[in-house]
Amino acid sequence: MKWTDALPRRTRGFEERRRAETTTQGVPLQTPTVTIDIEAPQHGLRIAVLPDAQVKDGDPIDHLEAYGRYIAAKRPDAVVCIGDFADLPSLSTYAKPGSVDAEGRRYRADVDAVRRAMDAFMGPIQREPGYAPELVFTYGNHCDRIDRAINVDPNRLMGVISKDDLRYADYGWKVFPFLQPVTLAGVVFCHYLPSGVMGRPITTARGILSKLHQSAFVGHQQGRDISYSKRADGGHLTAIISGSYYRHSEAYLSPFTNNHWRGAWFLHEVKDGAYDEMALSLNYLLRWAAKH
Secondary structure, eight states: OOGGGGSOHHHHHHHHHHHHHHSOTTOOOOOSOEEEOOOOOTTOEEEEEEOOOOBOTTSOOHHHHHHHHHHHHHOOSEEEEOSOSBOOGGGOSSSOTTSTTTTTOOHHHHHHHHHHHHHHHHHHHHHSTTOOOEEEEEOOTTTTHHHHHHHHSHHHHBTTBOGGGGOTGGGTOEEEOTTOOEEETTEEEESOOEETTTTEEOOSHHHHHHHHOSOEEEOSSSSOEEEEEEOTTSOEEEEEEOOOOOSSOOTTSOHHHHOOOOEEEEEEEEETTEEEEEEEEHHHHHHHHHHO
16 A cells, blocks of 8 residues: 555645655656766866746746857857656646646647747857857656656557757757756756655755765755855855746746745856856846846
């Protein structure tokens, strides 16, 4: 008997859907980390990080173009998309088929919206003469909805929908599976970092440093949380959790909790796990783009 069997039917269904999207249960085991070596100046790399954009059909995307233009102007060595660029509400397990929440949702509309948003973000970067940064994309749980939907209904969906529909690789991204950690200059990037036998996300930056003892940048959670520490050899450690670069409000959040920080990041002098972070609020980037 599973522990969820003791819950009321409605609660049990919600709990099982939530656990499917926010734990590592059913996720194929990945290698501990993939390290990407980038030629860097002596003082270290500059890395631009794009947190969760959660693009939906009908939502504004001018903030993505603004950040793409900022990146093209500043020319960092690498750009990391931390996952959940796409929202894919048509594949959400929280909205039951036939419910009001699911009404009008279409997979093709979701995919078309993602492509328009990626065009807006990557266009300025691709048009910048002589600029070709390393592009790293770590899938998030929203992007992974495609694989989960296929696993649930393979007879109907296998060969019909695919992550390839999003065409991330066509833009030059090196794409890594959901929860595959990727290391650049000693810093781990991943959509979230799991802990414990259930594989639930570590929800605080302090928790990342105390449990994993390595500098990291993860998304998944709205707002921003930063923590600092030092290694025994004196090296500096920094962990950041920041997963909201979008303009819409979430229906499941209250007005208070929707009022979270939204923005992107530049990491300067990234070397041997140390870095100096620079927060770029969404509103700042829109103002910058209006002046340039």
